[in-house]
């Protein structure tokens with residue numbers, strides 16, 4: 111397990127099994143690990159002091175070698191539609207974003223997996239920003255830990271966060287081991303007890319990762335398709351040159367054999383005059399063939415110097431109609447949290463730019479979470 115700069119290990123990096131092994135290594139019984147694991151994830155503990163059923167001696171021993179290191183809150187922004195965005199720092203100025211999207215029956219948390227992204231999709235502001243580093247497993251799962259804390263909830267109570275989507279900054283399958291570890295913690299009933307159906311990983315199409323995920327941690331899968339042929343897709347998603355559409359479709363079919371859902375969700379960002387012709391919709395129908403799938407059409411969220419515009423509402427509706435008429439469930443993603451730049455592809459990119467919008471953000475707190 112990776113040691114922190116402090117020389118201490120971060121207990122948030124461990125699955126329950128991993129923590130049990132760690133406890134055995136330090137000469138403690140296994141069941142103690144479960145107690146501590148539940149304190150951290152079910153009760154939101156970030157210090158050993160609060161763990162009332164853990165002996166003083168063990169607390170002292172743990173404090174020497176380990177910590178529960180959660181990210182530092184930079185700011186919290188609440189949009190008029192109830193969407194909450196947290197900007198968190200994970201050390202050395204590296205900032206990530208986590209977004210909470212409340213809906214009638216559910217609450218969805220959008221989690222980041224990397225600081226930046228190396229894949230350079232043309233329409234994505236994270237991609238434009240470049241890649242800094244992978245998040246550790248603890249940094250990934252602590253976004254869920256943090257959101258529960260901040261929303262005043264512990265997962266022990268009725269869930270306020272019912273769904274998690276790995277759709278924040280970064281390509282989750284490019285940070286495979288840490289993301290899978292974090293997702294295993296999210297699924298654990300001694301922690302957040304999410305169901306595999308309600309945990310969705312979104313990928314730009316890293317085929318080897320899709321195949322591994324099927325065996326290691328089959329959760330719901332969303333694939334950022336965004337084009338109906340290789341020519342357009344390679345133009346806007348450079349990774350397509352390595353993993354072209356036909357091979358991607360085959361990987362999706364393989365994934366379905368293990369998937370908790372009986373369909374793949376294809377995300378399709380609507381870019382005016384790039385991928386939004388009705389001919390493209392017809393092409394899409396051909397490339398997915400008989401695969402059980404749903405389409406989610408995403409109006410493009412603009413950012414400075416993007417060089418793309420969103421398709422018109424009317425064009426999106428016509429595109430949707432063609433897919434629906436062919437029998438595919440096709441939704442149009444509602445843009446949420448617009449007044450705080452919490453929508454897809456806008457994450458963190460604007461942190462440093464002084465736009466008028468930013469002035470509207472309500473900065474609630476700048477505080478050291480661990481000092482809570």
Ligand code: SAH
Nearest residue numbers: 234277280281312313314334410411454455
């Ligand atoms: N790297 C993963 C997950 C993070 S991006 C992936 O690419 O799937 C989450 C979703 O937002 C993806 O479908 C991505 O293509 C989409 N997206 C990125 N930039 C966008 C933008 N400017 N407007 C709308 N959707 C965008």
Ligand code: SF4
Nearest residue numbers: 227231234237280314
């Ligand atoms: Fe990375 Fe996803 Fe953005 Fe592409 S769309 S650059 S894979 S975060």
